[in-house]
Amino acid sequence: MSDKLVYFFGAGKADGSADMKALLGGKGAGLAEMTNLGIPVPPGFTISTEVCTRFYRDGGYPPNLRAEVEQAIARVEQIIGSRLGDGASPLLVSVRSGARASMPGMMDTILNLGLSERTVQALAESTRNPRFAWDSYRRFVQMYGSVVMGAPRGRMEEMLHERKRAAGVKLDTELGEKDLRALVTDLKAFVAERAEKPFPEDAAEQLWGAVGAVFRSWMNPRAITYRQLYGIPDHWGTAVNVQAMVFGNAGDDCATGVAFTRDPQTGENRLFGEFLVNAQGEDVVAGIRTPQPLAEMERLLPEAYRQLMGIRARLEQRYCDMQDIEFTVHRGRLWMLQTRTGKRSARAMVRIAVEMARDGLIDQDTAVLRVEPDKVQELFFPEVEPCPASEAIATGLAASAGAGVGRAVFTADDARAWVDRGEKVVLVREETSPDDLHGMKAAEGILTARGGLTSHAAVVARGMGKCCVVGAGSIEVDSLRGEFRVGDKTVRRGDWISVCGKHGRLFLGKRTVQTPELPGEFHTLMEWADQRARMAVRTNADTPEDARVARRFGAQGIGLCRTEHMFFNPERILAVREMLLAEDEPERRAALAKILPMQRGDFVEIFRIMDGLPVTIRLLDPPLHEFLPKTDKDIDELLRVTGAEPARLRRRNEDLHEANPMLGHRGCRIGLTYPEIYQVQVRAIIEAACELQSQRVKVIPEIMIPLVAHEEELKRMRELCISEAERVFAERGVTVPYTVGTMIELPRACLVADRIAMHADFFSFGTNDLTQTAFGLSRDDAGRFLPFYVEKGVFSRDPFVAIDVDGLGQLMRIAVEKGRAHRADLKVGICGEHGGEPSSVGFCHGLGLDYVSCSPFRVPVARLAAAHAALLEKRGAETGSV
Numbered sequence: 068m069s070d071k072l073v074y075f076f077g078a079g080k081a082d083g084s085a086d087m088k089a090l091l092g093g094k095g096a097g098l099a100e101m102t103n104l105g106i107p108v109p110p111g112f113t114i115s116t117e118v119c120t121r122f123y124r125d126g127g128y129p130p131n132l133r134a135e136v137e138q139a140i141a142r143v144e145q146i147i148g149s150r151l152g153d154g155a156s157p158l159l160v161s162v163r164s165g166a167r168a169s170m171p172g173m174m175d176t177i178l179n180l181g182l183s184e185r186t187v188q189a190l191a192e193s194t195r196n197p198r199f200a201w202d203s204y205r206r207f208v209q210m211y212g213s214v215v216m217g218a219p220r221g222r223m224e225e226m227l228h229e230r231k232r233a234a235g236v237k238l239d240t241e242l243g244e245k246d247l248r249a250l251v252t253d254l255k256a257f258v259a260e261r262a263e264k265p266f267p268e269d270a271a272e273q274l275w276g277a278v279g280a281v282f283r284s285w286m287n288p289r290a291i292t293y294r295q296l297y298g299i300p301d302h303w304g305t306a307v308n309v310q311a312m313v314f315g316n317a318g319d320d321c322a323t324g325v326a327f328t329r330d331p332q333t334g335e336n337r338l339f340g341e342f343l344v345n346a347q348g349e350d351v352v353a354g355i356r357t358p359q360p361l362a363e364m365e366r367l368l369p370e371a372y373r374q375l376m377g378i379r380a381r382l383e384q385r386y387c388d389m390q391d392i393e394f395t396v397h398r399g400r401l402w403m404l405q406t407r408t409g410k411r412s413a414r415a416m417v418r419i420a421v422e423m424a425r426d427g428l429i430d431q432d433t434a435v436l437r438v439e440p441d442k443v444q445e446l447f448f449p450e451v452e453p454c455p456a457s458e459a460i461a462t463g464l465a466a467s468a469g470a471g472v473g474r475a476v477f478t479a480d481d482a483r484a485w486v487d488r489g490e491k492v493v494l495v496r497e498e499t500s501p502d503d504l505h506g507m508k509a510a511e512g513i514l515t516a517r518g519g520l521t522s523h524a525a526v527v528a529r530g531m532g533k534c535c536v537v538g539a540g541s542i543e544v545d546s547l548r549g550e551f552r553v554g555d556k557t558v559r560r561g562d563w564i565s566v567c568g569k570h571g572r573l574f575l576g577k578r579t580v581q582t583p584e585l586p587g588e589f590h591t592l593m594e595w596a597d598q599r600a601r602m603a604v605r606t607n608a609d610t611p612e613d614a615r616v617a618r619r620f621g622a623q624g625i626g627l628c629r630t631e632h633m634f635f636n637p638e639r640i641l642a643v644r645e646m647l648l649a650e651d652e653p654e655r656r657a658a659l660a661k662i663l664p665m666q667r668g669d670f671v672e673i674f675r676i677m678d679g680l681p682v683t684i685r686l687l688d689p690p691l692h693e694f695l696p697k698t699d700k701d702i703d704e705l706l707r708v709t710g711a712e713p714a715r716l717r718r719r720n721e722d723l724h725e726a727n728p729m730l731g732h733r734g735c736r737i738g739l740t741y742p743e744i745y746q747v748q749v750r751a752i753i754e755a756a757c758e759l760q761s762q763r764v765k766v767i768p769e770i771m772i773p774l775v776a777h778e779e780e781l782k783r784m785r786e787l788c789i790s791e792a793e794r795v796f797a798e799r800g801v802t803v804p805y806t807v808g809t810m811i812e813l814p815r816a817c818l819v820a821d822r823i824a825m826h827a828d829f830f831s832f833g834t835n836d837l838t839q840t841a842f843g844l845s846r847d848d849a850g851r852f853l854p855f856y857v858e859k860g861v862f863s864r865d866p867f868v869a870i871d872v873d874g875l876g877q878l879m880r881i882a883v884e885k886g887r888a889h890r891a892d893l894k895v896g897i898c899g900e901h902g903g904e905p906s907s908v909g910f911c912h913g914l915g916l917d918y919v920s921c922s923p924f925r926v927p928v929a930r931l932a933a934a935h936a937a938l939l940e941k942r943g944a945e946t947g948s949v
Contacts, residue, residue: 310404475563
């Protein structure tokens, strides 16, 4: 840990640089690097992330922090020629948080710190603009009062609106000095009442109050929620950036803006953003006024715009990535306040990576690593169709693509509650704030009346991959009444609405959705990824349609075809129930005679679709509670089909009831007790393979025995498979190569994997059940308390989402090592849901698995994650870190 706690930047000199993001946070490192590049940056300093870590570890600030801060303030004062708290020439500063990863849940920026009843007069005199001085003070009181002293932000906004109504004006900029003076007095009195202490007049007290608020915000609920959502560790901490103020609200030759060096929605290579004349920092992102596109800046402030375009080019050349920048124009002069790697949609992420590689800014390896695997899935997000502009009741700015179809709700708490009870919702707000994070996460889409493409709602929605439309100015939102109005139409809480994030349109009612075409750059990127990955990526597909989708997404085979899932329809499930409820073998075989052609037909179609690729078929593994009749109607339907005696059928159904069916008579246990079931399934597989081989379709069947715990179980089931396959070959006069393996999903199987490997051509980890049995958790029931475990830090992640490396991972490692010790050519893969989760894919790569298998729509995610794992291993080897 460094002895130095405070790092200076500005006036052409900086203590830090871009590669110090872990210590200085994203903002601090960006400000230091821009200073080093000679870009105009107001002077200031960064309190490092290590101070935050020590603040929570030690319960307070390091002893030498105050002295270092005072030295840094003195340097800023010397450069600016003003002093903090001075009654004649006051220095004003901004205070911003800045973690190494951008976090919308952190503390809001505080501007104009240093203003007081004394210094506001000095600012008014020195600028000869009393209205500007009091507007700046009003903003400071609102920000500081809310962020540091805890006064309700909403009530202070209402006080501002009430003052505007009383003055007969619509915009903040139309309030005069007299109204602003009165408003400041009212706001300070309100804050003092709520905080039960006076609003601070001393600038040093203000500063330390703001610094403490930044550190406290690192552990506020919305920041914790965001970190959990994106896997950001608590120990990273946040930095604090204190910077001399430049003013975008001092007149019509002043402005503030937010921009991206490329379009964050599409990836187009153009400067993208918004600005406001005579406005201050947060005005643009908060949606208080509707901002103007940057093209207007070229007309209104041409010299500042020319400088901005030059800086854009320099920043992209330096960082070789799209930058998110903030700037202020003060008296016609451009100042840069931030540069950081910009958040972007999946479409933009892919396009920017591929185009920068083609242009030589980055290499192909870097381009592949630039695209986050989980983000790729957004490319398949549905779109509202039809989406004619003529039918839209309102139009806003298309902030984040996708389709948001659900019931309108007006608070984040409602969004969470409604989703918890099974509803789909669209969160409708005047504008969002970090307090809405949990509702935004729960909603299908987000709609706001105010705000631009760089507003809170837009940035957070893009990061989450949520459909979002902002700045729909024609809607009037009344959150208290739970409704919004558009002209003569009123939409109330619970009404269905459809939001199109591609075109920024709002429709009444429940619209259909469709999946868009993939961009061309996607296929280029995935080709690069597949060239670099070592592991193959297969899919879990139970139907021909699943198989078609998976092939379209680049699956290299089927790693799990769950034969019991082929019967989840009313007609087919009757045959399975008839089989399970049979009293003896002849009755079972009669039911199996109905099942055989169904399964053979499915296998023929699946094999044909997967021509030339391996298909792993798991023999029947039905937890009985999922298949047995549950209602009188189910029983009556079965009686109609079978003609069985009612009392006998009901008794048999009761006899099969299990107290814990997930650990009951399922998997290979069914095959052992009723071998005719597995015989018929093997026959269906081999007959289908023989039929297609005669048609010159290359079939690679892999027969998988489920829920093996003992080597004798697999030995007997393997013998059954081979015997039945040989019978079919003899009947057909055709042979087809095939393999027999097992699903490893019980802890005992991992521990005796060397013995099980004696009878297996392959292992496939069923990590869903292996997690349940390793933890002693029911996945269905654990959902009631697992979120609490994750929230409180008992588990760092939900073990059903990401592989528990310390526990489950060690069982997997034992199985791989023991299995391959006995059989070096043992093929090993994973087919649990973890097969599509990027960190789990990385772990499987490290174990030396041959493939991962996941749901069809996760195949691109897994392909990219497999490439990331190989590239990171390669880079680690090159640097000696692995």
